[in-house]
Structures are given as structure tokens and as C-alpha cells.
Amino acid sequence: MKHITLKQLILCGNLAVLGMLAKPLFSPMFNLLTDFIHIPGGSVTAGISILFLVFGSILIHRPGTATLMGFLQAVISLSSGISATAGALVLITYTLPGVMIDLVICSRLPVSMKTKAELAGALGVLAGAASTNLLYFHLSLIPFLLFYIFGILSGALGGYLAWVIYCRLPEQYKKGFSAYDKEN
Numbered sequence: 001m002k003h004i005t006l007k008q009l010i011l012c013g014n015l016a017v018l019g020m021l022a023k024p025l026f027s028p029m030f031n032l033l034t035d036f037i038h039i040p041g042g043s044v045t046a047g048i049s050i051l052f053l054v055f056g057s058i059l060i061h062r063p064g065t066a067t068l069m070g071f072l073q074a075v076i077s078l079s080s081g082i083s084a085t086a087g088a089l090v091l092i093t094y095t096l097p098g099v100m101i102d103l104v105i106c107s108r109l110p111v112s113m114k115t116k117a118e119l120a121g122a123l124g125v126l127a128g129a130a131s132t133n134l135l136y137f138h139l140s141l142i143p144f145l146l147f148y149i150f151g152i153l154s155g156a157l158g159g160y161l162a163w164v165i166y167c168r169l170p171e172q173y174k175k176g177f178s179a180y181d182k183e184n
Contacts, residue, residue: 004062007177011056011059011060012072015055015069016052016056016070017076019048020049022051022052023046046097047156049073049158050101051159051162053097054105054117054121054162055165058105058113058117058163059174063102064102066101066102066105066124067095067101070094070095070097070101071095074091074093089135089136092131093132097127099127100126101123105120117159117162118156118159122159125151125154126152
């Protein structure tokens with residue numbers, strides 16, 4: 001298997017940053033809902049951030065793509081002070097979703113790539129939500145269940161949107177970045 005190219009690395013970096021920038025734009029709207037039901041707002045807005053990781057993983061289709069993007073988001077968050085209260089733990093909470101996305105997208109599951117994208121988004125947000133709950137929140141049962149349910153739905157929607165965006169790309173653009181085997 002070929003190594004990831006500079007062009008693909010630049011795309012990963014741009015998508016990681018876009019994922020970080022997009023999430024705060026939507027947070028105030030979703031926080032109205034999550035504050036009302038007393039769960040952390042990140043569970044709902046995580047699907048927006050996950051969309052970019054799933055999209056990059058689908059487009060480049062190399063093991064480690066989403067993990068790299070999640071790690072890059074963690075480093076940016078850590079170095080810019082965005083997650084000052086979490087500290088170095090963001091290396092876990094941002095990277096784990098990427099690992100889950102890569103495991104699903106690059107797997108040989110006998111399902112369509114659309115289904116893989118939805119599952120990858122859902123499991124990616126679930127991995128992030130589980131790690132943040134274990135490390136920071138320690139939610140009681142009902143908020144805990146709502147946190148995960150909203151997170152899974154948000155991630156699945158993010159994965160679906162990533163697939164839709166991928167499908168709408170012109171073929172020459174896909175070929176410029178992808179190592180995607182059409183049989184998957």
C-alpha cells in the first residue's frame with residue numbers, strides 16, 4: 001500500500017480545522033435543546049465535527065486518515081487553549097473518534113459505503129462521548145443515556161452528510177485524493 005501523499009495530508013489538515021471551526025458555529029443553537037434536557041451540548045454538535053473526519057476517511061480511504069485528523073484536532077485544541085480545562089486528555093477524546101471511524105470505513109464489512117459512513121459517524125461520536133463521560137462528566141443514568149442517544153444520532157447524521165458530500169464531488173476530484181477501491 002502506498003503512503004499518504006502530501007496532497008492528502010494537506011486535505012486532512014484542512015478538514016480537521018474545518019471540523020473544529022464548524023462545531024462552534026452550530027453550538028449555540030443546539031445548546032438551547034441540550035441545556036433544556038440537562039446534557040452536555042457537545043453530544044449533539046459532535047456530529048458536525050465528525051462529518052469532516054468521516055468525509056476525509058471516505059475520500060482518502062487509507063487506514064489512519066481519521067485518526068490523524070482527530071489527533072491533529074487534539075493538538076490544535078491543546079495548543080490554542082480551546083480545551084484548557086481538559087488539558088492533555090483531549091489527545092484521547094479527540095483521537096478515539098478517528099480510530100473508530102477508521103476501523104469502520106477501512107473494514108471489510110459487507111455493507112455499502114453509505115452504511116459504513118453512518119456507522120462510522122455514530123461510533124465515532126459514541127467513542128468521543130464515552131471517553132468524555134468517563135474522563136470529565138460522570139453523568140447520572142438518564143442524562144447519560146440521553147447524552148449517548150443524541151450523540152449516536154448526531155454522528156450517524158454527520159456520517160450520512162459526509163457520504164452525500166462525497167457522492168456529489170466530481171469524479172476527477174475524487175481520483176485526485178482517493179485510494180478507494182470501487183469494490184468496497
